[in-house]
Amino acid sequence: MEEKTVMIRNLVKKFGSFTAVDNISFEVSRGEIFGFLGANGAGKTTAMRILCGLSKPTSGEGTVAGFSINSEQEQIKRHIGYMSQKFSLYPDLKVWENFELFGGIYGLNDKEIRIKTDSMLKALSLEDARNMYVRDMPLGWKQKLAFSIAMVHDPEIVFLDEPTGGVDPVTRRNFWETIYDAASKGVTVFVTTHYMDEAEYCDRVSIMVDGRIEALGSPAELKEAYGAADMDGVFTRIAGRGAAGQ
């Protein structure tokens, strides 16, 4: 049986009378790059907060990294990685201090942190940047470093919330190659983006509209099903209907 890192059944989240997430179900396999798309206000952030153990569902069930989204939220937090473009690293700390901070938060001991810092900096070819303040690093370095640190505790799955927003074209592409590398080593990647070309790099993509998953499949399947030349065309067809009602 294929290993599932995420299994979600009939997930619902209501705020008062407003249904932000309306009965969604999906699975993500180990090592898969799963693109989680949707228009603004479609419910992506709400759903993602539940998957990360930050919010409880109104109803429905599921597991992330093997832990229940209803009863094992603390376990989920310990076993996932999270990175967003907006907040990931502390700019006023040095590179090694960021490793120490995040390693400590995730319960690594001093020795484990030292080993991780060495091996990750080596893999990134950033050994010489160990004593640099993060604020002084070029964006491309920062981004790769943030991605590594999000995985300092060897999580099964890493959540990337718009990791490439506002990033220049070259850095953005390099970052996707980093994502691809991690996935090929078995890390499950759950990613949101507004760049439709990046949707093409995902193994499978889901598109949320008004709290529901309107479409789910590989980019090739979705393009075929919606008769679109690219994912931008698919997204416009699906999300365009929802946006008209706003």
Add this chain to the structure above:
Amino acid sequence: MGNGAIEILGVSKSYGKTLALDNVSLEISKGEIFGLIGPDGAGKTSLFRILTTLTLPDAGTATVGGRDVVRDYSAIRCSIGYMPGHFALYQDLSVEENLKFYATVFGTTIEENYDTIRDIYSQIEMFRDRRARDLSGGMKQKLALCCALVHKPSVLFLDEPTTGVDAVSRREFWAMLGRIRESGVTIMVSTPYMDEAGLCDRIALILGGRIIGTGTPEEIVSGYPERLYAARGGNMFGILKVLRGVEGVTRCSSFGCECHVSVPEGGPDEKVLLRALAEAGMTGCSVEPIKAGIEDCFMSLS
């Protein structure tokens, strides 16, 4: 005075050791949509803050509507609209209160300039009593645009109005800008999304505080210095690896389901590239010559 709604000559600006703008010169004509295209940290906001008279340049001069940004700052402030990157809305005020506030600050009323904002305001007017913090992202954006337009500015500055906005809402927003331009307003807009460049009359590409290219989108694209091919099929990251190893390939980048391969005149052609893929065991691929897009140009210039 020429036809320039905005003239920028040799503007530089540093923050401590960081050179945010490095000798920037641009001319923006009346009634055009001028796009400033570049990633975060390129200097877009610094340039906007100088043109909207919120920061002084260290060197160089700039005029907006013929007025000097240093000497005539108060006159400029009355005649421009500015929508900063982060929504400048009062979260605790309702839609209508926000709009009224901005109108009052500029000594006018909603009624007096209703024509200017009608097209956009009519889309959110049904929520006029809702607080700004309870609006969706798309509605906030529309309200912020109304607030920047309510005093009938002659020049509109929009700093990353579409950042973090989904692809469908972005398209709607650009359609609105087109209609605002028709009323004679000059629009200077910045964006990190390269695909929005084609919606501007003219653009400047900015990176590391320097303008690395300027012209109409067509001019920029036709100035691409090399031959470009698109490779399709199979595994994208596999294709990238193989084609980067082909001698004479300058750059090889993923573009959605295609891989763009840049090759100098006299370099490998599509047959050579296809053969390299086949030799690496990647069958069923296609390679064909294509025209460059803005994003190709940006990468080539950066």
